[in-house]
Amino acid sequence: MLPTQSSLHEVNRAMYDDAPIGARIADRVTGYLGSWRFIAIQTVIVAIWVVGNIVLLFHFDPYPFILLNLAFSTQAAYAAPLILLAGNRSSLRDRLTLEHTAAEADLEDTQNRELIEADEEILRHIEVLEQRILDLEKRILERLDGPAAAR
Secondary structure, eight states, X not given: OOOOGGGXXXXXXXXXXXXXXXXXXXXXXXXXXXXXXXXXXXXXXXXXXXXXXXXXXXXXXXXXTHHHHHHHHHHHHHHHHHHHHHHHHHHHHHHHHHHHHHHHHHHHHXXXXXXXXXXXXXXXXXXXXXHHHHHHHHHHHHHHHHHHHHO
């Protein structure tokens, strides 16, 4: 089942909104084929099919269950391409997410560099101010000591 639109990341929104109908069907079918619910339902159907044909409740597919094998072959013939389609879309979605993450990381790296440069500039200004303060303190002390030394 597809996530709701409000829970999607911006990279994935385009994958769902712009997806052709075939891709949407492939996503839904493979989502169902890969579920425990499907496995349980298919197991029950196969058990009923085999038991029903062995016990002769209905006898349309006697042992060796050729019709059942045909059904499985048909199911596999359709499932394999759908699984490949869904896998390709998943790979594309993962690639887009990685590209978006890399772009965000590059942006954050640039911002961090700018912050470090700004901090270094501030530290240089502070060093200059500290030197000025020390010079002022030195001049003040010299002026204070000057009249005391003259006495």
